[in-house]
Amino acid sequence: MAVLTTSGLTMRFGSQLALDAVSVDVPFGVTGLVGANGAGKTTLMSIALGLRVPTAGTVTVLGFDPGHHARKLRAQVGYVSERNVLPEDMAASDFVKHLAEVRGMPRQEAKGRASDALWLVGLGEERFRPLGTMSTGQRQRVKLAQAVAADPSLVLLDEPTDGLDPVQCDEMLSLIRQISEEFGIDVLLSSHRLEEVERICDNIVALDAGRLVAHGRLDALVGNTATVTVELVEVDDRPGAVDAVERYLRSVGLEVNRDLARLRVGGTDPHASLDAIRDAVASADARVRRISTDRTTLEDLFTRASS
């Protein structure tokens, strides 16, 4: 069973196509919803919350159809909005407690859980401070606290690291990971910062101009490739060493692309390529400057899929 399933999901605003027949299964865990601005991320989230009715196609979230069971569904979903505006003169604990109550927590339970959620995000000591006196990082944490206080099964986070400095960003990402790992809350994280998504997500859904361009487990989509790059040093006392290495590698059936003393060695098994490179370098008595296994990043994947 998936957290979110769409089939042919299409959303049209007049002549503009926001989502173009998107069919995807979002599994449990932390899922990154990536894409440039206008890719359709927020539209997908609003449909998932039952706030928009799709033009065509179906969507199921936590087993509910948002169009027909929006109330039941939203009682189990926490949401962090992209906008960084909050009631300025409201204490953090009052804010979180109020929203926990609205999400279905009994009053006394909401009070205790608001406090627990604020401790969880590291604002236990600050919980009685008005939101208007808090820093951007603290406000983002309060937003996360309100999303988890009512014990949701799924949390939708819309650009949760927007406006944060690198340290705050790290802390926020760790918190998101912790919420998923420790408490089993599934997370759908919308972001245009691909490196963040790559750091904490188990799965990704990549959208481009409303089209689904990639989806699946992150470790299957990105990571080490079978290509190895070896950079040799051309020295006067070993003329032809680079040529000898190239000849050797080709002779054992590997594909080699050469750029001066830099060889990109393609194959099916990076370990076999590395062994062959070791042997080639030894037999040619060549000198190695650098050797590395190529890696596909989410950015590479997204660029390739979009183009």
Next chain:
Amino acid sequence: MTAPAEIFDRGYRRYEGERTGVWQAMRSVLWHTIRSVLGIGRKGRHKVFPALVALVAFLPSIAFLAFAVLIGDMLSEELRPPYWELFGLPILVVVLFATLVAPEALVRDRRDGMFRLYLSTPLTKPTYLLAKFAAVMAVMAIVVAGPVLLLLVGYTVQNLGPDGFGAWIGVSGRILLSSVLIVGFMAALSLGASSLTDRRAIASVGVLGAVVGVSIVVGICVDAIGLRHELRVLDPLGAPVEMAARIFGEVGPAGESRGSAATPTWLVFTGVAAWTTVWLSVLVTRYRRLTAV
């Protein structure tokens, strides 16, 4: 001997208990709005205006009660205002209160992101608006029903109240009915006008314009241009008070003094109902078009 210290740090944990429904969510929004509008749990400056307006609204009742206490039985019936007049005396204060209450209740949510957060919860636009409407009615009831009820209770304590339990219940019922209708009308008007803008100051001016401005236009149409006096049923300042007078059975001198003696009671109620419907339609239409996420 002291007991050994224990730390009860429950920490964040999953919740296994019952979840409350949408009524609890509405109740929470209602109570949260009332607190916010009255400045409860906020800085002192947020409490000053509501407290001041409420005090001014209660002044006529307090003055009449002071007379009753000082003079007692000697206070003749002619010197005692009919209860419905107490709806009219502080009407401008009620309008002033409306210019504060509705923008605070509605516009603030859109500006500080609460509206979109609410719609990510089991609340829907209709249930959200219903909670807001009830909250605004509850707050406005303080200055609309409060002074009249205070006078009724004060007169009753001074033995100047209605004769007999049946009459007392009758007067109470009329006060409550009048209050509900006036407060409903003012809540619809002020929320409708406030829904049109995202700026609180402009919303306040809009509410003021929708009441005082329209009242002036109706006055000009009837008094200066000489259009039919029945048009006064569209006066947002006069019609609600006239409606209260009719509920108390006053159609004679009071009606004449308002220049609408010949106006049938059903037309007075229709005028108020028409404005209420118009502003509720504005509110609902505006919010139907608003997108949360």
